[in-house]
Amino acid sequence: MEDKKIGDNKMAASRVYLALGDSMSIDDYTGVTGGGAVNQLHRWLGSKWTLDDRTVDGCCMSGVPTGARGELITLTIGGNDLLVGAERYLAEGVGSFAREHLALLRAIRGANPDACFLVGNVYAPQWPLLPEWEAGLDDANAAIAHNAAEVGARLIDIRETFRGRERELLCLEIEPNLAGATAIAGLFRDAARAAGVL
Numbered sequence: 174m175e176d177k178k179i180g181d182n183k184m185a186a187s188r189v190y191l192a193l194g195d196s197m198s199i200d201d202y203t204g205v206t207g208g209g210a211v212n213q214l215h216r217w218l219g220s221k222w223t224l225d226d227r228t229v230d231g232c233c234m235s236g237v238p239t240g241a242r243g244e245l246i247t248l249t250i251g252g253n254d255l256l257v258g259a260e261r262y263l264a265e266g267v268g269s270f271a272r273e274h275l276a277l278l279r280a281i282r283g284a285n286p287d288a289c290f291l292v293g294n295v296y297a298p299q300w301p302l303l304p305e306w307e308a309g310l311d312d313a314n315a316a317i318a319h320n321a322a323e324v325g326a327r328l329i330d331i332r333e334t335f336r337g338r339e340r341e342l343l344c345l346e347i348e349p350n351l352a353g354a355t356a357i358a359g360l361f362r363d364a365a366r367a368a369g370v371l
Contacts, residue, residue, distance in 0.1 A: 190215055191225045191243025193281070194250045195232040197293060197331065197357060202348035210349070211247065213358035217371065218245070233257065234273050239280035245370050246285060247361055249293040249331070250277070252347075255313055262309055271316035275323060282324040289368045290326035291361055292317065296335035298347040327364045331357055 192198055192211040200209035207216070215224040222245070227238055233253045254270060255262065262270060282290060294314040302310065314332050321328040334356055335342050342353035349357060365371045 188222050188245075189225055189243040190218055190222045190245045190247075191241050191285075191288075192228050193237050193241075193246065193248045194228050194293070195253055196228075196230045196348055197249035197252065197296075198228040198247065199230055200354075201230055202344055203351040203354045205351055208351050208354055210249075210354045210357035210361060213355060214247065214361045214365070217358070217362050218365075234277050237277055237281075239277065240284050242285055243288055245289045245291075245365060246281065247291045247293070247329075248278075248281065248326075249357070250274075251313060251317060252295045255295065255310070259306070259309075262313070263305060267309060267312045267316055270313055271320065274317060275320040278320050278324045278326065282326070289365060289370050290321075290324065291329050291364050292321040292326045293329040293331045293357070293360075294318065296332050296343075297339060299339045299343050300346060327368065329357075329360045329364055331360065334360060 196202065198209055198211045200206060200212060203209055211226055211228055215222060225241060225243060227241060229236065231253055232250065234250055237250055251274060258270070278292065294317045295310065297310060318328050342349060342356055344350040362371060
């Protein structure tokens with residue numbers, strides 16, 4: 174009987190928060206262990222949630238695992254793809270970016286049809302962007318918003334939250350510092366709360 178109780182307690186604590194994506198989600202640039210957006214959100218979720226953290230510094234869309242499962246999923250992705258392919262996207266537009274992003278979201282949603290799925294967009298780095306780069310980022314974020322809606326995910330508007338506050342929220346010109354990670358975690362928390370997860 175005691176074993177059954179222990180098993181029941183494990184079952185009660187088995188909801189999974191699956192974190193996917195890049196350095197917008199990680200601890201590394203916050204200067205604090207557990208300071209990243211993912212770990213901050215996990216603390217807010219509480220002890221009944223298990224964190225499956227698959228975020229990786231420098232991650233591009235092709236590196237996001239698509240078969241993992243969770244009841245809550247956060248995804249921050251696209252910034253590294255835009256940096257690596259900047260010249261091509263400026264010349265050709267962001268059509269290929271949009272298609273790859275949608276395919277990724279569909280794959281994640283396919284493995285997690287009932288999950289609360291939170292998809293972040295991409296902020297600008299600290300330095301002022303050239304007008305054509307600004308327009309390209311706007312186009313990419315419009316694609317991210319469209320794709321999130323397409324798969325029934327909630328858009329997390331990191332871009333608008335960081336706009337004009339880049340020097341406050343970023344370090345090394347492009348990475349979220351502790352304040353930036355806290356801002357992202359707060360957006361995740363508010364969206365999870367609105368979805369009834371928190």
